Amino acid sequence: MRPSSPHMLPVGAPNPPTEKHSVSVSLPTWESVAAWGRREQWLLDLLHTCYPRFEMHSSIRKLMNAVCARLRTPEGISCFIFPSADALSRCKSHLNTEHPDQPIQTVKFVPHQSADKEVLRWAPFFAILLPQQCLSSAKHFWKVFGDGITGRHAEYCLEEFPFMKLDSEDATFETPALCKQRIKGDQQWIDSAAAEKDSLRKQIARLATSDRPDFQPVTRREVFLYPKGMCAIAAVARALVPADLSRSEAVIYGWPYAETPQCVGESNYQRSTLLSAGSKQELDELEASMAAGRRIQVLFCEFPSNPQLRSPDLPRIHALARKYDFMVAVDDTLGTFVNIDILPYVDIVMTSLTKIFSGFCNVMGGSVVINPQSTNYTTIHSALATLHEDTYFPLDAMIMAQNASDFETRVSRCNANALAVANFLTTHPLVARVYYPSLVPSRPYYDQVRRKDGGYGYLLSIVFHHPEIAVRFYDALDMCKGPSVGTNFSLAIPYSLLAHFHEQDWAESEGGIEKYMVRISVGMEREEDIIARVQDALTAATVSLN
Structure with missing residues (x-):
């Protein structure tokens, strides 16, 4: 079943709107993307979710707060949570290298040994405690390596947290389980x-x-x-x-x-x-x-x-x-x-x-x-x-x-839609360039490994003749807008502004990543609906220019 016609959502709403664990958040205007780059508080206050490596899911923050409360950590001490000792160790090593003079501590929470085997397998988690001076380095590690705990995993650990005990070499952190240990969990999975x-x-x-x-x-x-x-x-x-x-x-x-x-x-x-x-x-x-x-x-x-x-x-x-x-x-x-x-x-x-x-x-x-x-x-x-x-x-x-059960069908649908949108955009007078595998000079390299029935993918990027047209086009485009790609629904973002906010000049000079490039991940909606939305945005941008 194809998604309904693409639409723009309010700033901070999840993409899609009803998904608690969405990996994309609505940034519907050029200014909202810039505000994200500047981490402006008004925008952060509106975010219901975010791409999980960029910011932490609300369930992860709740677990972090629960850990700090139970350990009675001093003001200014934060914690980051990982599902494995290896990830914790690598994060600690990274922080020790970046901040050799700062105190970094680690703890582990574990269920009682009599707990169900699945509880014993998935409830334990590791926390690293760090001062504010280390916060940006910890966020960098979280973002670049992706080792942090996921939102659903954090929810599960939160459910088990009252029944878990602390495992730490530091006696000052020793706290008993908050509740009487339950023996059997109620997992939704087997083995x-x-x-x-x-x-x-x-x-x-x-x-x-x-x-x-x-x-x-x-x-x-x-x-x-x-x-x-x-x-x-x-x-x-x-x-x-x-x-x-x-x-x-x-x-x-x-x-x-x-x-x-x-x-x-x-x-x-x-x-x-x-x-x-x-x-x-x-x-x-x-x-x-x-x-x-x-x-x-x-x-x-x-x-x-x-x-x-x-x-x-x-x-x-x-x-x-x-x-x-x-x-x-x-x-x-x-x-x-x-x-x-x-x-x-x-x-x-x-x-x-x-x-x-x-x-x-x-x-x-x-x-x-x-x-x-x-x-x-x-x-x-x-x-x-x-x-x-x-x-x-x-x-x-x-x-x-x-989700992946119909992967091949969805790829084929998105291939066809993206090719149609890319070809349409190449004919428009406001558009300077369209980046798409079938339209760039490297197409022969793509074609030599393209499968017999393979297409050219779901992603394209647009560069306009005038920067102000890019801003007006993006603001007027009535489809979901935010980070990520490959969604079943169409999803747009000004790429350089999102990915290289603090280094746009470098990205443009070094990699040719134009500052006013708009990237569109084309979804499964009806081809004519997507093109109509793109055309409406182009028309609005033209009217604004005049």
Whole structure:
């Protein structure tokens, strides 16, 4: 069933409006996006939700407050909550590096040992206590690596919190459980949602398998699940850090999603290099440097890139990787398993399942697929398996599995709508450029890996002849507006203003990310309805200009 006609929601409302765990929030005007960048209080007070790595869900804040209240933390002390000891340890290490003179403490809350096995598995959580001076660094870690607890997981922990005891080496924090321990929980899942997680791995393995008859099918063993897409990217980045310092360099080729270079760059490589243009010249220069003795461990890229929808030359990159012995890790979130057949040219595929794989904008998730025929298969699989910990909260996994059941049909519908909108926009006199895989110069690179029945995806970006037209168009556009992409409903945002608010000049000069670019994730509504809304906004912008 297709969503109703796209519509603009009040500032701060969830996208979609009735979803408690929405991963997008309405920012319906250019000024509201700028106010988010400045973190203006009037806007923050209106937010019912937000993209979960950008801000914390209300359930997470409630759990944080409950922890601070129970520990009687002094004023000025905050806490951040993680589902695993590993994430807690990495956050603490990050904070100790950034603020070596500040006191950082950690605690763990656990249920009574007689509790139900699922309670014992999912109720424990870890908290890091930090002073205000460390707050921005902690938020940076939360945003870039995605390791924080999810909203549904926090809700569950809140329910169990009164029955949990504190596990801490610091005796000053010792507090008993607040209530008499209940023995059996009332979970909505069985065996950590193992069946749903297995179903997701099977589905991803089937979809990621190459169409080439000589290519080995992907199995569940090659698929790893993560609570968020950035968790998947971060896990790959950490897993591939080599012991050999001479080759400890990660290259990010092409302009990627804003957090990816930070995530890779902060994953303990000796060197991290951004080749922002994603051009033939940069590949030529990289090849020449490797021919002269340069050694790299891994090349990361997106296919296609966000927000310019440019496609790298994967067959050439693959040939270079084999010749100079490095690995290739590609984020295919915008391309999708349905549209592109990239596994023969890469070692690893990383996907944000939060986007169109889910579509409903109400749950997060990420996956990693290892090429079963990669010459580095054993090394990669061993490294990922050693680091992997199942922190994918069962309710999140169950909702993801349910949402993804019609993934292929939804991708096809969004492909057709986006192509129609992109082609329509190219003919309008107000529009200077449309970024879409079929319309940019790198189309041949996309076409050489496009599946037989694959399309060009659901995302496009628009650049207008005049900056004021972009503002007026965005303000008049009557569709959902806010962060994220791949939603079943159309969703727009001024990309640079959102993703690079404090570095717009740099993003424009370094990556060609125009300050007044408007990105639209095209949904499943009727094609004519979407185009009519876009046309109405263009008309309104024209009238305003005159």
